[in-house]
Amino acid sequence: KMAAGLLLLVCAGGLLLPAEAQDSYNQLPTAVRAGVDLALEQLTSHASVKHHFRFLKSVEKKERDEGFGVLYLYHNFHLRPTRCAKGTPASDSRVCHFRNDRPVMDCAVCYKTVNEQIETTPEPYVHCIQRPRLTAEMTTTRLDHWKKMTYRTGGASIMALSTG
Numbered sequence: 001k002m003a004a005g006l007l008l009l010v011c012a013g014g015l016l017l018p019a020e021a022q023d024s025y026n027q028l029p030t031a032v033r034a035g036v037d038l039a040l041e042q043l044t045s046h047a048s049v050k051h052h053f054r055f056l057k058s059v060e061k062k063e064r065d066e067g068f069g070v071l072y073l074y075h076n077f078h079l080r081p082t083r084c085a086k087g088t089p090a091s092d093s094r095v096c097h098f099r100n101d102r103p104v105m106d107c108a109v110c111y112k113t114v115n116e117q118i119e120t121t122p123e124p125y126v127h128c129i130q131r132p133r134l135t136a137e138m139t140t141t142r143l144d145h146w147k148k149m150t151y152r153t154g155g156a157s158i159m160a161l162s163t164g
Contacts, residue, residue, distance in 0.1 A: 034113065035118070038109060038118060040079065050085065051084060054080055059077055060075070062074040062146060064150050074108070080099070082097060083097050105128045110146045111149075112124075125149070
């Protein structure tokens with residue numbers, strides 16, 4: 001009897017997981033969700049990808065607010081494959097159950113937004129790879145993109161202006 005109760009609890013937990021992950025996606029700020037969506041678009045555009053992926057969790061976020069609605073974002077997150085085939089409409093993929101027989105995708109995106117919309121200049125950087133294949137060198141390359149995108153030259157600032 002206890003084993004049956006435990007089994008029921010495990011099954012119920014399996015039903016909660018997809019909803020929980022969807023909630024975590026929905027709770028992301030709009031500009032951050034746009035980066036997740038960009039990674040999902042690029043991932044599903046590959047012919048070798050046969051199933052939809054869904055947001056699982058954030059690993060690391062960096063942002064630099066430049067004011068006037070300009071924000072630079074770096075977001076490292078995990079996507080988990082689902083049981084829904086790629087042909088399933090994207091709106092339906094939000095209710096797809098996760099597959100536990102495939103590794104998660106570790107993704108990093110780096111981009112600039114203006115009023116929460118991704119800008120095409122500088123070109124957004126997207127890198128996704130199966131988690132076991134992620135190397136230290138790849139992690140360094142990802143962060144180098146963030147550093148390049150947010151690097152400030154010694155250009156004029158309000159402090160450098162003279163009034164004389």
